[in-house]
Amino acid sequence: MAKIIVVTSGKGGVGKTTTSASFASGLALKGHKTAVIDFDVGLRNLDLIMGCERRVVYDLINVVNGEATLNQALIKDKHCDNLFVLPASQTRDKDALSKEGIEKVLDELDEMGFDYIVCDSPAGIEKGALLALYFADEAIIVTNPEVSSVRDSDRILGILSSKSRRAENGDKPVKEHLLITRYAPARVDKGEMLSVDDVKEILRVPLIGVIPESQAVLQASNAGSPAIHLNGTDVSEAYKDVVSRFVGDDKPMRFLDAPKVGLLKRLFGG
Amino acid sequence: MSLMELIFGKRQKSAEIARERLQIILAHERNGRTGTPDYLPALQRELMDVISKYVRVNQDDIKVQLERQDDMDVLEVNIVLPENQR
Numbered sequence: 521m522a523k524i525i526v527v528t529s530g531k532g533g534v535g536k537t538t539t540s541a542s543f544a545s546g547l548a549l550k551g552h553k554t555a556v557i558d559f560d561v562g563l564r565n566l567d568l569i570m571g572c573e574r575r576v577v578y579d580l581i582n583v584v585n586g587e588a589t590l591n592q593a594l595i596k597d598k599h600c601d602n603l604f605v606l607p608a609s610q611t612r613d614k615d616a617l618s619k620e621g622i623e624k625v626l627d628e629l630d631e632m633g634f635d636y637i638v639c640d641s642p643a644g645i646e647k648g649a650l651l652a653l654y655f656a657d658e659a660i661i662v663t664n665p666e667v668s669s670v671r672d673s674d675r676i677l678g679i680l681s682s683k684s685r686r687a688e689n690g691d692k693p694v695k696e697h698l699l700i701t702r703y704a705p706a707r708v709d710k711g712e713m714l715s716v717d718d719v720k721e722i723l724r725v726p727l728i729g730v731i732p733e734s735q736a737v738l739q740a741s742n743a744g745s746p747a748i749h750l751n752g753t754d755v756s757e758a759y760k761d762v763v764s765r766f767v768g769d770d771k772p773m774r775f776l777d778a779p780k781v782g783l784l785k786r787l788f789g790g
Numbered sequence: 791m792s793l794m795e796l797i798f799g800k801r802q803k804s805a806e807i808a809r810e811r812l813q814i815i816l817a818h819e820r821n822g823r824t825g826t827p828d829y830l831p832a833l834q835r836e837l838m839d840v841i842s843k844y845v846r847v848n849q850d851d852i853k854v855q856l857e858r859q860d861d862m863d864v865l866e867v868n869i870v871l872p873e874n875q876r
Contacts, residue, residue: 667808674816711803718809722816 530672532643540640546763548603564608571744584621729762
């Protein structure tokens with residue numbers, strides 16, 4: 521069975537699409553056949569982050585409506601052979617998606633032999649977000665160390681445990697993973713930012729990784745190449761660690777401490 | 791502790807304030823989530839249907855509330871009957 525993972529957060533702009541792109545790419549780099557689906561109907565952006573925007577012909581809603589086959593709509597990733605992108609539609613019709621329609625698409629992906637299906641949720645708690653998480657086996661909750669993001673993540677956790685298919689059927693609950701993004705250790709040290717431990721303690725969800733605040737993320741989105749491919753950057757390393765932990769490897773947390781500032785730099789700045 | 795802090799007293803760090811605010815609001819919201827089940831609006835509508843068979847009441851005259859008191863849930867139904875009834 522394909523494992524379905526939703527990347528969700530409640531709040532917008534915290535790094536869901538960045539994470540979906542890098543996480544799905546990381547799974548594919550490890551040799552798993554992976555699909556990543558954009559659920560943000562009307563405001564698709566995963567195609568831009570993955571760098572395949574000019575190859576979009578058909579989208580998720582075309583497939584649901586039977587206007588295109590899944591094979592026609594899936595876009596093969598330019599970096600990884602076993603990664604495929606299913607873009608969202610630009611239509612503004614919110615009712616275009618239904619549980620039945622999505623279930624059919626997910627079942628078909630499973631039959632095609634996909635190991636992982638990553639669902640990139642839109643922000644908010646409207647239909648698109650609810651559908652993105654409904655079928656999930658596991659969830660990555662993307663959270664910034666900031667009050668509104670933490671509060672919205674808590675809200676989404678409540679929805680996962682009450683409105684998902686697993687919750688409705690009384691199955692084993694959706695397995696939750698906390699991913700803290702845009703983390704700035706130097707600011708944490710100064711007492712200006714919630715620490716990893718603060719967020720963990722408040723949300724009470726096992727931590728799967730910490731992605732440091734970095735200019736590399738903007739560079740990656742400028743270039744249309746998921747940040748995990750920017751080898752040598754801490755963001756790329758952090759996402760690779762997340763994927764390893766997800767598939768069961770034991771990796772210690774990194775990038776939790778601010779780089780040491782030398783005496784000269786402290787005296788003269790720089 | 792620096793000299794300034796000794797003189798002016800220690801100011802609370804903003805991250806600490808954030809943590810405390812979050813702990814309070816989330817404790818409150820988590821309670822609210824379990825305290826008001828999804829069926830309350832439907833219950834209110836159906837009660838309304840039954841009651842309006844016998845008495846003429848407005849939608850606003852029926853209040854259904856679930857309150858948590860220690861280890862007990864109290865379902866409170868409040869119906870205001872019109873004065874010129876009968």
